[in-house]
Amino acid sequence: MPSLLAPSALLPSGWAEDVRIDIAPDGTIAQVRADAVEGAGWDVERVAGPVVAGMPNLHSHAFQRAMAGLAERRRDPSDSFWTWRETMYRAAHRVGPEDLAAIAAMLFIEMLKAGYTTVGEFHYLHNDTDGALFADPAEMSVRLIQAAAETGIGMTLLPVLYMRAGFDGAPLEPAQRRFAMDEDRMMRLLGSLRRHARGMGGLRIGLAPHSLRAVPVEVVRAMTAALPDETPIHIHVAEQLREVEDCLAKTGARPVELLMVEAPVGPSWCLIHATHVEQSEIEDIAASGAVVGLCPITEANLGDGLFPLGPFLAAEGRFGIGSDSNIALNPWEELRLLEYGQRLSQRRRGVGLPPRASGSVGAGLYHAAVAGGAAALGQPVGALAPGCRADLLVLDRSRLTQPEAEGDNLLDCAVFGGSGLPVRDVMVAGLWRVREGRHPAEEGVRPRFLQALRHVNR
Numbered sequence: 059m060p061s062l063l064a065p066s067a068l069l070p071s072g073w074a075e076d077v078r079i080d081i082a083p084d085g086t087i088a089q090v091r092a093d094a095v096e097g098a099g100w101d102v103e104r105v106a107g108p109v110v111a112g113m114p115n116l117h118s119h120a121f122q123r124a125m126a127g128l129a130e131r132r133r134d135p136s137d138s139f140w141t142w143r144e145t146m147y148r149a150a151h152r153v154g155p156e157d158l159a160a161i162a163a164m165l166f167i168e169m170l171k172a173g174y175t176t177v178g179e180f181h182y183l184h185n186d187t188d189g190a191l192f193a194d195p196a197e198m199s200v201r202l203i204q205a206a207a208e209t210g211i212g213m214t215l216l217p218v219l220y221m222r223a224g225f226d227g228a229p230l231e232p233a234q235r236r237f238a239m240d241e242d243r244m245m246r247l248l249g250s251l252r253r254h255a256r257g258m259g260g261l262r263i264g265l266a267p268h269s270l271r272a273v274p275v276e277v278v279r280a281m282t283a284a285l286p287d288e289t290p291i292h293i294h295v296a297e298q299l300r301e302v303e304d305c306l307a308k309t310g311a312r313p314v315e316l317l318m319v320e321a322p323v324g325p326s327w328c329l330i331h332a333t334h335v336e337q338s339e340i341e342d343i344a345a346s347g348a349v350v351g352l353c354p355i356t357e358a359n360l361g362d363g364l365f366p367l368g369p370f371l372a373a374e375g376r377f378g379i380g381s382d383s384n385i386a387l388n389p390w391e392e393l394r395l396l397e398y399g400q401r402l403s404q405r406r407r408g409v410g411l412p413p414r415a416s417g418s419v420g421a422g423l424y425h426a427a428v429a430g431g432a433a434a435l436g437q438p439v440g441a442l443a444p445g446c447r448a449d450l451l452v453l454d455r456s457r458l459t460q461p462e463a464e465g466d467n468l469l470d471c472a473v474f475g476g477s478g479l480p481v482r483d484v485m486v487a488g489l490w491r492v493r494e495g496r497h498p499a500e501e502g503v504r505p506r507f508l509q510a511l512r513h514v515n516r
Contacts, residue, residue: 060488063094063102064452066464067109068421070441073465077109078102081448085259085487090442105452107482108468110424111442112175112449113389114431117292117330117351117380120162120202121183124514125149126385139298139360146383147233149514151187155201157510158183162205164507167497168387170211173481175449177211178351178380178435180266180292180330182218182237184247189235195243196250203254203261209499210491212260212449214435215251216292219244220268221277225308237268241281248285260447260487262436264290270313271301275320288326290436292351293317296339297331297362314339323348328434330380333363340366344375349434354395356382364399371412378431390480393423393473418466420473447487454482454495 060081067077067090074092082088096102129145153161162179169177183198185191192198199217206213220237223230230238239247248263255261265285267273270293282291296302296313305313314335317323325347332343332350343350352365360383370377379392393410397419400409411422432440439449453468455461459475472480484492491497 061100061102062109063096063104064109065105065107067442068111068469070443077442079109079442079448079450081488085448085489086438087442087444087446087448089444105483107455108453109442110451110453110469111428111440111446112451112484112486113173113424113428114176114178114378114435114437114439115169115174115381115389116178116328116349116378116431116434117353117382118165118169118177118179119383120165120179120181120205121150121153121158122146123165123384124153124157124161124511126383128515139362140300142360144233150183150236151233152514152516153183153510154187154513155197157513158198159201159205160503160506160510161514162202163208163499163503165384165387166205166209166211167500167503169381170209170484170486170491170497171481171495172387172479173389173451173484174381174387175212175451175484175486176214176260176431176435176437176439177206178214178216178264178290178292178328180216180218182220182239182266182268184217184239185236187236189238195247196254199247199251200254203251203258206261207258208503209497210486210489212437212439212447212486214262214264214290214437216264216266216290217244217247217251218266218268219277219281220272221274222272224271225304227274241277244281260437262290264292264436266292269294269301270305270316275309275316278317279321283322288436290326290328290434292328292330292434294330295332296334297357299334299363302334312336312339314343318342318346325433326436328378331357331362331365333357333365335366337369340369340375341373344370344373347376349430350375350377351380351434352377352392352396353380353382354392354399355386355388358395358399359383359385364403367396367400368404368409368413371410374412376430376433377426378434379427388479389427390473393420393427397423397473418470420470421466423473424469448485449487450485451481452483453480
């Protein structure tokens with residue numbers, strides 16, 4: 059049984075010193091002991107810095123890594139999410155199976171190096187570039203699974219149900235033909251993916267109705283109710299004001315309001331963005347136990363708006379973070395931008411802590427995002443505790459603004475100080491995937507990735 063000895067580690071009970079972490083053969087944590095005293099016969103690996111649980115990334119579209127930085131030209135004064143979407147559609151229609159495998163592998167390496175140890179892949183490139191069906195309906199999904207296995211990141215794969223172009227029931231547009239999926243095909247795809255997942259540690263299969271504009275709420279209700287309990291269910295909701303207005307016009311209800319009334323929303327659900335919500339919707343989400351998936355870098359990049367974090371935390375709501383469009387891979391920056399956006403809108407500090415809480419804002423944000431992300435992905439991660447998967451980060455003190463910081467001050471420095479990634483080593487399921495900031499597969503993956511970029515962006 060391999061064992062680690064950390065000079066300090068963030069345990070569920072708080073920071074502790076001289077922490078021994080024993081790892082079972084299946085990659086889970088068997089035992090954690092603080093104030094461990096080295097004795098005869100010890101066989102431990104000493105780690106080079108403070109240890110924290112790895113961060114789950116609850117929302118990613120892997121293929122969009124291919125267009126990162128290439129959608130920053132304003133075509134007209136009304137440039138918005140909806141004009142960005144046209145650029146995204148063009149990229150989506152150039153990504154073939156080999157391209158996706160290479161892009162995802164490079165992306166997952168970048169995630170690991172940043173401190174993400176599990177990814178929720180919200181996957182909707184189901185069909186070929188011309189919209190034709192693949193002989194194997196799982197063709198593109200399997201490429202993502204293979205990329206996760208190659209790089210060593212944990213994954214919750216969330217195949218997307220995409221049925222219509224809007225709340226009015228309009229058929230899919232030509233630009234959306236790659237996403238097309240109906241209920242019967244989705245159920246067959248889920249069955250195929252579950253077979254792929256057997257024996258693959260770190261892989262879970264969930265479902266993602268894309269949004270209420272893309273899937274009628276009655277279909278969302280029927281399909282999700284038919285799935286096994288605790289299946290992760292993710293859905294985009296209330297990201298854009300136009301989406302809210304269209305939903306009101308067609309149904310007489312706001313998107314979150316409609317979803318909460320008509321679908322079995324519960325603790326295994328993740329509502330992605332939920333940016334434009336009213337107080338009653340905030341309270342309903344929190345009461346349901348669902349996790350809100352916040353993607354501050356992408357939401358800022360697209361001009362979505364700011365989620366009302368303060369009222370949501372006051373209602374004891376749960377949240378996690380995601381890299382979404384993968385314009386940047388940095389969980390520390392996601393948390394920093396989440397807090398700074400709230401400070402700018404509320405004109406006060408420390409908004410990321412519950413109203414009556416005090417103490418470290420960085421630590422509070424990190425704890426909440428790790429716990430919420432683990433719940434949203436349905437993965438046994440998020441804590442350095444027996445039974446959890448041995449997903450952990452070794453922080454690099456040399457990259458912190460205060461290299462001698464201790465305890466929660468470490469996380470404050472990691473979240474709010476400096477611009478580099480404060481991660482030295484990364485372990486997933488008991489195996490080192492990043493050592494001293496390097497991933498062993500990167501040298502082999504990068505040429506394939508660059509070739510894919512040339513193909514997609516030609």
